[in-house]
Amino acid sequence: MSVSHIRLAAVAAPEQAPDPAAEQGQVHAAGVIASSVYAHGVRVADIPVEEAGEWARKDDHVVWIGLFEPEPALLKCVQHQFNLHPLAVEDATNAHQRPKLEQYGDALFVVARTAQLIEGRIAFGETHVFLGRGYIVSVRHGASTSYKSVRQHWETCPTSLAKGEDFILYAILDFIVDNYMPVLEAIHEEVEEIEDKVLAKPMARSDIERLYMLRRDLLRLRNAIMPLLDVCQRLTNGNVPQVRPTLAPMFRDVTDHLRTVQEKIDSLREVLAFAFEASLLVGQSQENSITKRLASWAAILAVPTAVAGIYGMNFKNMPELELHYGYYGVLAFIVASCAVLYWRFKRNGWL
Template sequence: MANPLKLVSAQPKGMPGVVASAVYAGGRRVLEIPIEEAGEWSRKPGHVVWIGLHEPGLDLLRRVQAEFGLHELAIEDALKAHQRPKIEQYGDALFVVARTAQMVEGRIAFGETHLFVGRGYVVSVRHGASTTYTPVRERCEAAPKALSEGEDFILYAILDFIVDNYMPVIETIQEEVEEIEDSILTANQPQNQIVRLYQLRRDLLRLRNAAVPLVEVCRRLEQPGMPGVDAAMQPLFRDVSDHIRRVQEEIESLREVLAFAFESSLMTGQSQQNEITRKLAAWAAILAVPTAVAGIYGMNFDVLPELHWKYGYPFVLTIIVLTCTWLYWRFRRKQWL
């Protein structure tokens, strides 16, 4: 008699939306299964079905819903993919929403992951900018003893992976912020640098709004009585909470640095404008002297004192040069020129 665990039911090739669909027993992958067999396998003692979906359509979600009896509201949330990070309990099943983030062309791109967790199954639904969870699956399969804990360990592994992926985003921004700090007091500061500072600060605010609500999600998973979460797994979710708080601290620190850099940029720009204004005012004062003298002698009067004097013209030119030179010296001394 053939061992039923050796019978492989082939996954349909090119099925849109399905990244992986496998059943595990004792922490080891048993076989790949189609969606239509997932519910049957999840009800077998000691087996866990792990399905990964990427931007599925309504038809595929309905098929998954039929296999596991997922709640209608959770299906609607998973289809819309514009949800705030949260955890909802529907009977003996959990619905978790987490926001993902990664750098795309210098900006933080956000995505969503929706997790359906119940006795004997985990379904992950990815939308938008999100790294594939294949590394998570491979890491779990490499540790069969931990994976044998079941669906709550898979939930922990995915949440931990999401939170860990926040750090490369923060580190990339941190490197750019350090470069901006080095050039913040340069004489010729480009306008696009100020715009970039504002963009980074706004992106970090969105990242904080995506990460911080996960603290509440993990806090609820730490509490006793959550369906599908064993007491032995609760410290792992507490560890994820610690990682999120670290991410929050890094974000707040970077936002303070960016705020200082933004203010410094504005102050530097204002200082440069004031310096240009002083220079223009100083040169205007210097040029006012010959302009005034030339204006006086340009009037049609015949009784000007030096008009018929032999040395009147050189005398006036000398007065103009001396006055302008004195003004130039005074402005230079006051650092207006």
């Protein structure tokens, strides 16, 4: 997120009564990616988390804190600074939440799922956002791209960043949704390769397993974005007090991007389903072709087998046994019969 890493004080209080921050437990820098305060869209300073609440209460100041897999003590410190609801903090600690939007008094709590392609599989993470007057805190868990680029980009546009903490929420959600597309594009390239191979030959077991994994990952991604679509729609409707109605078009744009992602996921899943069905049809066609070849050669070989079987019987009085040219005649009959059968099967496309 920010270009600097903030170190928090880790000095224990003396024997006298500890201050509230010390009661929450002193927190080390681990887990804090950035902690900055902005005034009119311009970054004023990088601050320790213990001072964030004081800065957030100043007029025209916004505190933006970014955390990555923080320890419970760090979240307790943040909770104390901004008076966050315990249930929201508990959700951010557990990090196994469905995308949602909750209001706790004058604070807003948003959960979104992130996705990255790691070693050919879609890995999912979570981002929890606390938003209130003068502050926004993002908490990342699992696989997700750092929001450092978001912070750096909008710091170059103070006019936009000056719109407040709800604009930062838009920037984070827009970044999350935009990062779905590289994942889908990589899967789309692999799906095209599968399509090219499926008509050439039946799919091997490893190909079928990969196809199944892709369809399952796409389904999981779809299940992750559908609740987020509801979240963005609520932010667009203007019935969330923490989000100004003037930002509705921006959240509507995020909603449109989500719908595009949803359509692309559905399209890829259909293509994978068609590829699997096409592979089955190709396999059945090749099996039928092999069966026809085997049946054709079996019919051709049946002629000499039948003739040889008849004249191989050990009877004393059999017709044609004494013919001078009988052997050559039988050979000619066998060759002619086999040639006719081969021609007929070849003509019918069996051979």
